Amino acid sequence: MDQSRHALLEYHERSKHRVNFYAPGPGTLDWTTQPDPFRVFHGTPRVGLPLAADTLATRYNALRCGALPPARAFDLTSLAILFELSLGLSAWKSYGAQRWALRCNPSSGNLHPTESYLLCPALPGLSAGVYHYLSRDHALEHRAAVDDLRWTEAFSDSGVLVGISSIHWREAWKYGMRAWRYCQHDCGHVIAALSYAATALGWQTRLVEAAADDELSDLLGSDRSKDFVDAEAEAPDVLLWIGNPEWRPDLERMLTALDKARWYGRANQLSSGHVKWPDIDSIHRATHKARTPEPTSPNPELRPSPAKPALDLRFAQIARQRRSAVNFDGTTRIASAAFFSMLGCLLPRRDTPPWNALISPAAVHAALFVHRVDGLEPGLYMLVRNPGALPALRQSLRPEWLWKKTGPDYLPLYFLLPYDLRAVAKLICCHQDIAADACFALGMIARFEIALKQPWRYRHLFWECGILGQVLYLEAEAAGVRATGVGCFFDDEMHTLLGVKDHAWQSLYHFTVGGAVDDPRLSAFPPYEVQP
Template sequence: MDRSGHVLLEYHERSKHRVDHYAPGPGGLDWATQPDPFRVFRGAPRIGLPLAADTLATRYNALRCGVLPPAHRFDLSTLAILFELSLGLSAWKSYGAQRWALRCNPSSGNLHPTEGYLLCPALPGVPGGVYHYLSRDHLLEHRAAVDDPRWTEAFSEKGVLIGINSIHWREAWKYGMRAWRYCQHDCGHAIAAMSYAAAALGWQTRLVEAAADDTVARLLGLDRSEDFGAAEAEVPDVLLWIGNPEIRPDLESMRAALDKAHWYGCANQLSSGHVTWPDIDSIHRATNKSHTREPTLLNPEQRPSPATPALDLTFARIARQRRSAVNFDGTTRITDAAFFTMLACLLACPDTPPWNALTSPAAVHPVLFVHRVDGLEPGLYVLVRDPAAQPFLKQSMRPEWLWQKTGPDHLPLYFLLPYDLRAAAKLICCHQDIGADSCFSLGMLAKFEIALKQPWRYRHLFWECGILGQALYLEAEAAGVRSTGIGCFFDDEMHALLGVKDHAWQSLYHFTVGGAVVDQRLSAFPPYEVQP
């Protein structure tokens, strides 16, 4: 293991919550320095986007079955839909004098460290260049105007690029050291949200894995210190290619074309004060990605289409109605058929969102605490998303587990332990009732040795967890229930339950699905018709 691997392992251990103490955090919230949830580039020309999502007829069930509509052309209206249903606002909520926005892409604590960018050639209604998406106003801020034929040629007229970045301080303000993990979860949610929205327009999504971090920073203008000044830095996460999956954009030609670009705008400062978290800076450096070869795309196994969910909704509706549950009623039950259908949508399938974005074999496997699923005995189950991983999972866990195959033949679901685990699920989820009051909860067990060999893949493991979470969010909505991500859990209590004793496998995210209790004290308003 090289130095980066040691730094990674040290951060991973120090950022764990434990029963006798939590990961280092601020200790209290300084409301005077709460970060602005919206990044704005003052002085940048703006292009207003139409609210066109309701014109999209694509059904959610079609997407989850891999049935995409004919590809729409790239223009102002379709790009508006892409952003509205992925990174756009879904509602405003208020309680007393407080008012806050919700978005289609979820975020830990609703803090939204994720920023979205568009890189495109000249399109109808959109000049070629680099744009920042301002979700508050549903518009594009024109960061760079590019008048160079190499820029246009780099896209081959076959697609556009979406950049996703993080502002670590937005999460660190509340969560301290562990915030870096949550930024990676949120990036995964955003990748999946973008993949679903693109598919609803007939477009495929691919992660541009060969892009080095400094290349992403250069293309998105994140390395322009003169444009940020005292404003909080954005760090590059990922580029997504949206369009023809057989094509890859020429990033080097794009970098060269930017040499003569005209840049606009200066970033707003989000907080009047800041707390430095050296561990976040260290893990960011340790997981920096230099140039890699573009991997050969996988051909995942074809699987039967999942059963039709209880609610047959348009994708636009389900994307905007997605919510993170705060409490569960402790009584709602789902059928085993609904449960199996949700899990089927967590398996990689060719050209099916959100898994079409990834290029590597499944490395994260849900370990499920089943509480209230009719037709299934309460207990511990595991969904083995990559069959090749089963012997290694089995070897790493307690030898007394049953490993009894259950459910439909095509579903790699195994029953490990028949037992009422509600108390254990609650304890592991930092004593939160949502771990026990749901229909089921789960921990996401990741093949951690991947990160120890290639530290930049530590980020990818968290992204995969976020992608799984986004699929569960939408599946829960389609089943008539609700879900929520859980970043606060006792890592090693989960490992002790499973019998995991080393770093070959680590739990990186928890999730829960059940009957939500709606807070009637809150008022809701449309996302763009009513402004604060």
């Protein structure tokens, strides 16, 4: 444990950006080795999925208020909707001769290190087994066919499992050592995207937190070296149970059943050249997770439903129109009611997406740079997402902060400092104008002691940040503005501002919300039109 803790701290410090130097990266990009954004398993039987998302009537506001529709049956069409609105393509973009795909789940640099797998019993339109989702073609690749009663019994007709893994090289090609952090952010975005889409179909989502990484690797087939001879490895991340929240799948029975499974396919090589990043290998080993006891589900507060957003959109529309802003206009303002409503959706609420996926209490809080919110004085605010963390935050941060309660009674929002912080926000976010031109920006402050005690939870803290980001992406769209995640920030400049002096609290992700400026040079095309 001490060795893992040491490796974790070493990676965390070495992967920080600093004002006088950035974390180790590639320096220049070798475009000839840019990784293929789509993993394909050649030689697998394929199941084409229908494009059925437009048949889904669920509205986004119903989801954010915890109003689930009647649960759909688990069949090919409903699972097609699940993947289309969480991990599927949302559009193609082009500039000159260049053409690239956007997806419903965001990703640092649009590199998409995350891969997803479906594990299911026999269902209408699908035979039992393990499938890889290929977003490019909106298809399932049948990796493992399982004909064993124990596999079926493990599901008990109560739901399905979705596994998530990461290909670190996809991010490291561009971002070097810090890429591992971004892979974890992206995993969090995917967890949230799946939770929203599942809830739109009437299903609950739960993270299978007890599972060991080795078990997950066995279930997904990522440990099958002969299927990855020349291909980049996949690191197992997380397993999500989707369906009846009272049921827990029997992983041991599933693993036993897989002993006699028939596996298909070989992974494609994504890149012709690779650069070794030993620090990524080190943090991957340090955060390796063994099997742990099944955690007790907390009982999150029943909070008032957030106010209705400006745009009452169907979930299918908002999931597909989500975009990462590149620039903000620096003039757009939002009403305080809209701001409070967004923040309300960042608070854990019982059986409400995406927080229904998590079991552990909230460990990440939001330090907000408010620039252009009508009715709110510009300055620094803190959203304390777990009331029990308030005393520790007050003790750890600057003693001169005001900690003045503001906003609706149910919202644990505190005003810390009245000041125009646009220049400060820009500086902290690697001198990027987008942090100053936003309506508001924020840094996500994590209870880092959790990771020091259990190193595998380092990943979970980043996931929670990504989940918060996905909420803000959708909330921004519903408010008629736009959001973007900011992975490039000066970690310790943020800590100095807040008064953080040790590793009790650390900033792990930044985010901005504002009026987007679109690039007129780009052309957009439907996600699943016939490709040339």
